[in-house]
Amino acid sequence: MIDLGLFLFIAAFLALGLRRPFLWVLTYIYIDTLAPQDIGWRFVAALPVSLIAFCAAFGGWLLADPKHGARFGFRQVLLTILLAWCAVTTANADFPAAAAMKWEWVWKALVFAIFLPLTLTTRLRFEAVVLTMVLTAGAIVIDGGIKTATGGGGYGVLYLFVQNNTGMYESSTIATVAIAIIPLILWAMKHGTVFPPDWRVKLFGYALIFSCVLIPIGTEARTGLLCLAVLGVLMLRDVKRRFLYIGGAAMLGLMALPFLPQSYYERMGTLETHDEDRSASTRVAVWEWTIDYANSHPMGGGFDAYRGNSFSYKLPVRTADGGNTSAVRYEDHTDKARAYHSAVFEMLGEQGWPGLMLWLWIHGLGLWQMERIRRRWRKRAGADEQWQAPLAGALQFGQIVYLVGSLFQGIAYQPFILTLLGVQCALWTWCKLADSPRGKRVRPRVAPLAVTAEAAPLR
Template sequence: MLRSLYLIFVYCAFLGLGALAPFVLSLGYVWVDTFRPQQIAYILLNQFPVSAFIGALAIGGYLAADRRSPAPFGMHAALTLLFAGWITLTTVQFAVAPEAAWDKWDWAFKTVLFSAFIPLVFRSLVQIEAFIATYVFAAAIHFLPTGLKTMISGGGYGMGLGVVQGNSGFGEGSTLAAVALMLIPLVFYLRKHGTLIPRSPLTDAMFIGLAVVMVACAIGTYARTGLIGLIVLAGAIWLRSDRKILGLIVGAIAALAITHFTSDDWNERVSTINEFQTEDSALGRILVWQWTLGFVSENIFGGGFHSYQINEITFPGNAQFPEGVVTRGKAFHSIYFEVLGEHGWPGIALFLGLILTSFLSLQKAARIGRRTPGMEKVKDLAFALQVSLVVMLACGAFIGVAFQPMLWYIFALSSCTLHYARRASAAVASGDAEGAAARQGRPARTRPAVATRLRAQ
């Protein structure tokens, strides 16, 4: 009962603050979409369309009161809208499992479209920081229980350690591990540059502790995807580090500590990476990827959402089943093969175009941050988002989360960061007061405290 009342209070707080600063309604949508209060509450929120309601208010609030300095129509917006249109066309015209296809389109289309909407709303550095903080702390409800349980008593493969059960979204171990690791660079960005939560010894300890729990969460799922993500995360940070020798020493110590403190079950589970040709889970992925390539060679436009439902995979024979085992409807288990199998070669081309555009946008933003005095925050933000994107793309090679929000949020934030960097740099170059304020990520005029923190420039 108290949990439900608390969640209702938080939801209403987003609605109330949205009256002062309309972009807070979009933050509320991110919180609902990530925290999933409708799955956790016992009363009211579990019977009310909380996501649709606050999403409609977010769009309405922007159109009615927040259309200042909109982001220019660029490559991110063009590719995202083209992709939204293409996945709709494949659902209408090429779906091989129409009923299932429309069920997935219903939420996947909203994810893609909201990604195009985000750069219109989040225009200042404070707003971008608020988006990141909202997403990190909303996701924490899922990885904190898993990480803390792992640190206290150990984890386990396939165990329901979090607050959401099931085999999808944050209830699925590989996805939970990937998102926990993806968010670590953003946690350290908030620790170093956060203004909504000012830096202090207490907040330093909080953010560092949060990162430690995230790593524990990834390990505690026993998902091999988590190990891959951890290696990629460490490698990306090391490549960007100015102290590479120290980084190697710290990395070696961390690796030894993980190996020492993890259980034999975890080590046994991870060691099966080398046995991909005999281990059912890994071999099944390879076989379904082979099927996907054969399918799109005959169906270049894909088979619509959930097209994997028509596949038929034959595992090689063994002592128990000499003639092999036939499995039907095995999922893609990869963002790349998911998009390719469902939306064909045009779909994967648009998807890879969005990935490339995001990388280039962040590279341009980092360049602007380096050469513009007082914009070091932008450089560090671009770096953090790049590392997060690399981690998610590496983990995504083995999990089918191509249309879940985490990847699309990074695409959108990449666009937000570049648009902000260009505006702030131009304003600084012109020498006006708004430029100086924009560089610091705050409004130029004196406003009441709440408005100063929340309103856009």
């Protein structure tokens, strides 16, 4: 029944796209985030639903979608250059077979991030994409939140819709994404028009945020705890009663402590004792190897170049001597073919210094652009000028959370985050067009919501 339900849901969206081609863009975001082909086992698993939606989204825009308001921005140019550079390094990869496998999904994620801004030409479309991202990731988050609340969490044992630990379903990745979408949830709760803000929307929104906070606990991902702390600090910028916010956050944290399992405390305790944690020691050794590799291979080794690493490191081992004291001795450990566990070193090892500089430029420019929008639009009082600055702030916070989380996991090409970058590119282009002399002259007539998506390019 689950398989049939997923198949009918996707088929319904594809059919509705015949009338509104933009729905195919939303369908691809849904499929790329949730991966229903991995959840189902018959109809959906046997069909290339991701490729079908990908082609439909592009074809629908080329053939039937209005193009007014569509612009190709500078960050899209940078993403295109990064895509081309990845193609070059893949062709010269140290491990061609493994690189080709990763290239199969990376190029689609980059191309879609480049393409998405061309479709976001109205407020309704911005909101539709944000809602699709939030609700699709929210489906995974709600599943994990319920299991965590009922005692089903634990490191490596919190299985969500699928029985694997890859992509969005990898514990640290979903913990990072869960915290990153909280600002977008808050934005949709306050500025949404598809679901006008009322008590039902707010109740669901706060419940979803609570589930997002539970994910780092359920997965016991140390990265998730760090991301949550970073978001808590970031939100001090926008809250009106900061002391009340700090006091409330501290009280909620203290109230939650008795309900956390002992395994969670033990897992989080390794944040302070990284030198005794084999995982952390391995990561440091991999990062050192990657720097040496990049110095000798400045153009990178292509996808999965980490397969060539080999290194030794010392790990302290504590042994009890029969009393209350313990002795520490150091053992040599040799490891090889260990993943980067950091997006920064992933880019450095695979794409070399040029690829890393491009990646940092793309993200740095995004943070700067969102700050520019937030400052320019936050004091505007027009009827349709209230949502841009908060959306820029939400996208900026989500990106910062991702960047913090990416320091400790190899998610440099994570499709969900690349989609978020695509929304940033679209918002920057939209605001530039609205502020241009031509954009200021064009004041589209007020149209019903169902018509706005096609009739009002600046709304």
